[in-house]
Amino acid sequence: MAGLIMSSFGKCTHAIVRAMPNSLAQQALRQEKGTEVDLGRAQREHEVYVGVLKSKLGLQVIELPGDESLPDCPFVEDVAVVCEETALITRPGAPSRRKEVEEMKKALEHLQLNVVVMTDENATLDGGDVLFTGREFFVGLSKRTNQRGAEILADTFKDYAVSTVPVSDYLHLKSFCSMAGPNLIAIGSSEAAQKALKTMQQMSDHRYDKLTVPDDAAANCIYLNIPNKGHVLLHRAPEEYPESAKVYEKLKDHMLIPIVNTELQKVDGLLTCCSVLINKKLEQ
Amino acid sequence: MMTEADPHVEIKESEKTEEQTDQLPLKTEVSENGEETEGNPDENSEQMSGSHSARHSSPGKQKKEKELSEGKGIYRFIPPWLKKQKSQSQIEPKENGEKKEHPLDKDKAEEIELEQPERVIVETEKELERIADNEKEKAEVDEREEKHSANSAEVQSAKEQSKEEMEQMSEEKGEIHTEQMKKELKEIQTVEAKAEISQKTPKKVKTVPCKVILLDGTEFNCEVEKRAKGQVLLDKVCEQLKLLEKDYFGLSFCDNADEKCWLDLAKEIKRQSKSFPWVFDFNVKFYPPDPSQLTEDITRYFLCLQLRQDIASGRLPCSFVTHSLLGSYTLQAELGDYDPEEHSSDYIGEFQFAPSQTKEMEDKVVELHKTHRCLTPAQADFQFLENAKKLSMYGVDLHHAKDSEGVDIMLGVCSNGLLIYKDRLRINRFAWPKILKISYRRNNFYIKVRPGELEQFESTIGFKLPNHRAAKRLWKVCVEHHTFFRLMSPEQPPKAKFLSLGSKFRYSGRTLTQTRQASTLIDRPAPYFERTSSKRISRSLDGAPIGNITDQSLLKDFSLTPEGTTVDGAVSVPDFATKDKEIVSPDKVLQLQLPRDAKSKSLRIEGENIYVRHSNLMLEDLGKTQDDLLKHQASISELKRSFMESTPEPRPNEWEKRRITPLLLQTQGKLVPRTEGPYTGSNAAIKSLNEVQNIVEEKNQTEVVMEETVVPEEIKKETNEKVNRDGKPAEQTQTAIAPMKNDSTCLSDSSSNSEDEEAEYQTDSTMNESGIKEEPEEHLEDIKELTAENMQYTAAVGEANSIVVTVAHTEDSAETLSHEVTVIVDVSEDKNVCEETKQDMHLEEIEDQPKINGDVSHIDIDVTPQIISCSEPPVVKTEMVTISDAIQRMEISTKEVPIVQTETKTITYEASQMGGSGDSEPGVLIGAQTITSESVSTTMTTHITKTVKGGIPETRIEKRIVITGDADIDHDEALAQAIREAKEQHPDMSITRVVVHKETELSEEGEED
DSSP: OOGGSGGGGGEEEGGEEEOOOOOHHHHHHSOOOOOOOOHHHHHHHHHHHHHHHIIOOOOOEEOOOOOTTTTTTTGGGGGGEEETTEEOOOOOOSSOOOOHHHHHHHHHTTOOOOOEEETTTTTOOGGGGEEEEEEEEEEEESSSSHHHHHHHHHHSSSTTTTEEEEESSSOOOGGSEEEEEETTTEEEEEHHHHHHHHHHHHOSSSSSEEESSSOOOGGGEEEEEETTEEOOOEETTTOOOOOHHHHHTTTTTTEEEEEEEOHHTTOOGGGGGGGGOOOOOOOO | OOOHHHHHHHHHTTTTTOOOOOOHHHHHHHHHHHHHSSSHHHHHHHHHHHHHHHHHHHHHHHHHHHHHHOOOHHHHOOOOHHHHHHHHOOOOOOHHHHHHHHHHHHHEEEEHHHHHHHHHHHHHHHHHHHHHHHHHHHHHHHHHHHSSSSTTTTTTTTTHHHHHHHHHHHHHHHHOOOOHHHHHHHHHHHHHHHHHHHHHSOOTOEEEEEEEETTTTTEEEEEEEOOOBBHHHHHHHHHHTSSGGGGGGGEEEOOOSSOOOETTTBBBHEEEEEEEEEEEEEEESSSOOGGGGOOOHHHHHHHHHHHHHHHHHTOOOOOOHHHHHHHHHHHEEEEEOOOOOTTTTTTTTTTTOSOOOOOOHHHHHHHHTTTTTTOOHEEEEHHHHHHHSTTTTTEEEEEEEEEEOOOOOEEOOOSSSEEEEETTTTEEEEEGGGGGEEEEEETTEEEOOOTTTTTOOEEEEEEEEEEEHHHHHHHHHHHHHHHHHOOOOOOOOOOTTTTSSSSSOOSSOOOHHHHHHHHHHHOSSSOOOOOOHHHHHTTTTOOOOOOOOOHHHHHHHOOOOHHHHHHHHHHHHHHHHHHHHHHHHHHHHHHHSTTTTTTSOOOOOOOOEEEEOHHHHHHHHHHIIIITTTOOHHHHHHHHHHHHHOEEOOOHHHHHHHSSOOOGGGTTTHHHHHHHHHHHHHHHHGGGGGGGGEOOTTTTTEEEEEEEEEOOOOOHHHHHHHHHHHOOOOHHHHHHHHHHHSEEEEEEESSSSSTTTTOHHHHHHHIIIIIIIHHHHHHHIIIEEEEEEEEEEEOOTEEEEEEEEEEEEEOTTTTOOOOOOOOOOOBBOOEEEEEEEEEEEEHHHHHHHHHHHOOOOOEEEEEEEOOOOSSOEEEEEEEEEEEEEOOOGGOOOOSSSOEEEEEOOOOOOOOOSSSSSSSSSSOEEEEEEEEEESSSSEEEEEEEEEEEEEEEEEEEEEEEEEEOOOOTTHHHHHHHHHHHHHHHHOOOOOEEEEEEEEEEEOOTTTTTT
């Protein structure tokens, strides 16, 4: 229930990440052919990422082992949607990724969350298409996520409105947007991104502030609300997206942590993709 | 006493406008009059009849007035509505003056009569009740008055004395308006009486047992007068529950189709609930978006009960965690702190927290319950609501529907607007500010949506509902929610007009703004109430009925209640009258008779449009909208497509020209703000000329329903003009005008302006936005809402039909009033598509007067409908031939020895017929048929003639409706309804003639005028 209280938005105690298999460089799914992933560099970047969560922010980070047969497995976001104490194990749109859920399920159960598994064979849902604003869900209807998947998500998180947003040109809804604060949506500048934002605004009873960044990919950031640190924002580093970074730097109330994510982005991995964040209330 | 009574009154009255707190008593009084006038047709009618009722009630009112005048000390007690009224008073100063005078005279006259009248009246059920009420009132009043030293002397317990008092009072102030009294009465009615009344009431009063299922599952049984309006029952329930913030609540029942309906509080119960016994559910109707803003804990408590029901039934979906949390607050509220000894493992077994409740959940509930230690029940309720209000389906009223492609969807009406769901997913949302118009036709429900940033045109989106009733129900709910949550004050219901189509339904209760304001005046110690479920638990669920537990001491605490009750009784009379009229109302009658024979072929169209006014609240959104948010151009259009195809259709040239033609209305001072609005609107409308929305209903009908963006002509102005020129009662003017309204274009000699005004909704929105923003209240009142209704219907090709509606209104009551109104409506139409556009201009002055005036003068109007082929706009030429002035309403006043003067008035409206469908030519008679039906107060004769003229078959239907009833009956409305009904039933026909024959027996005429 805590999730219903906006002040808790971004609160986080645990994070689940997954190690990068070597197969990622060659076999990971990607939208478009591009330069090859430098696996070593990718792994270093990922380590930094995990390190920030763990050391800098003090989260309890659960690192799942990589699986060579699952080249996309580091992108844990897609296989689970966690909101408050309920976790939905998704049915990823890409068949090759369906087995990624197994490890995740175990981990979530171990955390004693209410785990719901999407079993409907007509449903697909990638967590990357799920934007939780603290007040409601937006689900991108993309190649990876269909209506049925969204419905199951709505059934799982009954407290919240679940609105669907068509996503065509991008892999996921969160390929161009994310939450940058309790009431703040970071959004890319592309036409598609803006259009999606308008759809979301149309659908919502709430009024969100928006933070428009020049680069769509840079609009994917991670907002956290960490005790003693307040607003924390992990965003793409200036060396990658200087213009977008400048925008983030205007957020005076946020503790800004630039993260480099160049390699994984080659296989469509963005910042939010690499972790599942959980706010586990400490039992009294 | 006054002060106390007010709260109840407030609840009703405050509806219209919120007003600044500080006003002088006198003003308020005046305003009262104004309000009355403004009030709904029904009310007005009540007023009329009310004259005698007023007498009874008068004591209370007078007292009130006195107090008001007495000073500011009392001021704070003055109910909101009183305060409001002032603004209205401004509107109708002259009327007030007139009214004032009359009342005084009447009062005197009444004195004499009063004593006996009661006895006489005794015969009448209504009166009986009134008397009873009066007694109560008096008694109560006395008590209160004692408190207020000033008046105490005046108020005696005895009825007679009270009468005298009344007189005295009236004399003293000279301002006591019967009208006011009536108003109060009305209001009070609501408050109305408890079971006590029945006791007092003589045997003759016909009451009907009512059962109301309360939110805690107990039953509340009471007796309600047979003709009581919904409000009466709701008030009884609320009184029983000690609930003052009752505007959020309503009574629901299941209609014949077993669909849940809301009881229309402004209408008689018996007209709505056809089945006996009367059983209703007491429910929350408008879920306050922020329950923490409710003033009283008791209100929150009932909201909690409702939500618990909603949750347990699954209507309000929650997650496991939320179920548990809410459940735990319920436990805390009901049981208090967790006590391990007392609360054994199964202590929660009797609670239902969720549709399906697991042990796991119960454990969780208990676990959470332990953490709520020290929360008081009220605090627990508060927390419960704070969490429940965030649920996405909180306060969403769902309706099944299909989109244009036949896909099942759900339409959810909520405080913010309209939500569209497909399965559980929200696929679209239309905030109130985005919605320009809401309408329904047959089983279709339409919303016209403001264009997006990049869109030039409004779009109309249609949904199919399972049936006509469902469509209407949805429409009503939308109207109510929009009014309640978005407007500062309720819209005036459409005026009674001739030839009007569709429902005139409007939400007439208080808006959220008003009810909040009213609540701030609540000044009573928190009432004691029992949380029944806890009781239940301790008694192991025997559901001890809260039943008729009336704690007098408690009642005294909020003095208002008791008084109100009494007053109500008195007031109730007017209601009855109203009821009568309603019963009589042509609509129903017509329906009864005509349906089969008349025209099975005729398309029945019942369309309702509501133009959405945009208030401040909406503005907020607008701002953003334009920013960036609602640029939804693309998205919307997509969505639009997905819902329903809308094909732009080019408009006829003539139309364009007309529309473009500037309106001269601005000249009139009052209207200016509005006028401007219209212009803007018209421009927009012009833009959209090309984009006539055609909603093609392929599935059901072949016909093409054209949705017209433009509504030509402002009747309002015309009305004003006429009124000014003639100096005659607005009523008649209105009547005269009414016919013109129906046709989209009005050409009237008298009103040069009338032509080509269009753009209602935009006008509306513009006006409201700007107006309301700056001085919301005033605008609302001054401007009198401009409501436009568009009705379109399709007529069969090449057929000329005429409908004659005759409405005869005869009033006959203990009061010795008789009115006869005969309305003959001839409708003839020749062409395929007839587009009707009605504009309602709510001129309160105008409206009210008509009702008030028992007599209708002679008005001859020639209405010339142009028969329109699809491309041509309908043109109506209207001429106001004669107006013989009306007699003031109070003429009715009952004297003991009824000196009956009969006044007969005949009004004829005739349409000269363009299409050759005119009556003038004799045709070859093919067949004729006469049907007669009778109901209690109505006799209806339908005469159908079929002829062939020049090869064109013509069906002529003449309806004669005789309405017999009290003075209260609002003839105009009855008339309008009759015509409307006629039109609805014979959409392909046009009205060619309306003859109103009204016979009124006047007892005192000298006083009037």
